[in-house]
Amino acid sequence: xxxxxxxxxxxxxxxxxxxxxxxxxxxxxxLPLPEPELARRLCHRRLSVGADGxxxxxxxxxxHFRIDYYNSDGSTAALCLNGTRCAxxxxxxxxxxxxxxxxETGAGVYGAEIVPRGVRLSFPPFPVNxxxxxxxxxPAWFVDVxxxxxxxxxxxxxxxxxxxxxxxxxxxxxxxxAPAGTNVSFVSLLDPGIVxxxxxxxxxxxxxxxxxxxxxxxxxxxxxxxxxxxxxVQVATMGQIPLEFAFDREGTEIKRVRLTADARLIFxxxxxxEAWEWGV
Numbered sequence: 001x002x003x004x005x006x007x008x009x010x011x012x013x014x015x016x017x018x019x020x021x022x023x024x025x026x027x028x029x030x031l032p033l034p035e036p037e038l039a040r041r042l043c044h045r046r047l048s049v050g051a052d053g054x055x056x057x058x059x060x061x062x063x064h065f066r067i068d069y070y071n072s073d074g075s076t077a078a079l080c081l082n083g084t085r086c087a088x089x090x091x092x093x094x095x096x097x098x099x100x101x102x103x104e105t106g107a108g109v110y111g112a113e114i115v116p117r118g119v120r121l122s123f124p125p126f127p128v129n130x131x132x133x134x135x136x137x138x139p140a141w142f143v144d145v146x147x148x149x150x151x152x153x154x155x156x157x158x159x160x161x162x163x164x165x166x167x168x169x170x171x172x173x174x175x176x177x178a179p180a181g182t183n184v185s186f187v188s189l190l191d192p193g194i195v196x197x198x199x200x201x202x203x204x205x206x207x208x209x210x211x212x213x214x215x216x217x218x219x220x221x222x223x224x225x226x227x228x229x230x231x232x233v234q235v236a237t238m239g240q241i242p243l244e245f246a247f248d249r250e251g252t253e254i255k256r257v258r259l260t261a262d263a264r265l266i267f268x269x270x271x272x273x274e275a276w277e278w279g280v
């Protein structure tokens with residue numbers, strides 16, 4: 001793929017279950033701006049490409065490559081599982097990594113495999129920290145899976161819940177999670193093997209169509225709440241693209257997690273400088 005001039009930037013635009021990302025190969029440098037600023041500019045939906053986040057690929061001594069993730073506001077996160085799947089697909093398409101690969105993230109090294117239904121991730125052992133918190137009338141758990149998530153276990157279908165944005169935004173900034181705040185998800189059990197979930201994501205500061213790390217945190221919260229989860233669970237999302245989890249259960253602990261879900265290529269392209277050189 002060629003850009004129209006030597007000062008352009010080659011990118012991929014991919015979507016993982018409703019989360020969209022701009023991806024760029026930075027293994028040899030060459031990015032036109034510091035990554036937080038580049039994320040703010042390229043992710044703007046009206047002035048540039050538009051996306052939930054920017055993911056850059058870097059050399060790694062532990063894996064085929066390392067990814068750095070930036071939210072659309074330029075803030076960073078140690079882990080974004082929807083983004084990790086998209087990075088795997090991008091790396092495979094660009095011949096950066098083979099069909100089965102290892103990806104270094106800020107929360108450990110993940111295995112990834114390109115499969116017919118998208119990408120399957122194998123999670124590394126990770127010391128998930130969870131505690132029950134009294135911030136809502138429904139049971140709520142604060143779960144850290146590399147990024148923080150507040151999981152509110154609702155007693156009715158969350159897809160029908162009114163006032164979700166207002167509730168979630170208030171909890172995202174709750175004093176109990178100061179100063180960094182937290183991602184917020186409401187979950188409900190539709191069936192023993194189907195969990196409904198809605199997520200408000202910090203850094204994007206809005207509801208997102210899906211959140212895989214939030215889904216992982218939600219499974220932990222449900223297990224701690226005493227819900228009898230089967231070994232395979234489908235998380236239903238606002239984007240109507242399911243996240244398929246498989247895991248081993250040891251008491252209230254969830255281990256050896258695998259996630260299979262969508263990672264779709266939207267386009268590969270060469271951007272002109274005007275994509276990031278706007279405003280003052």
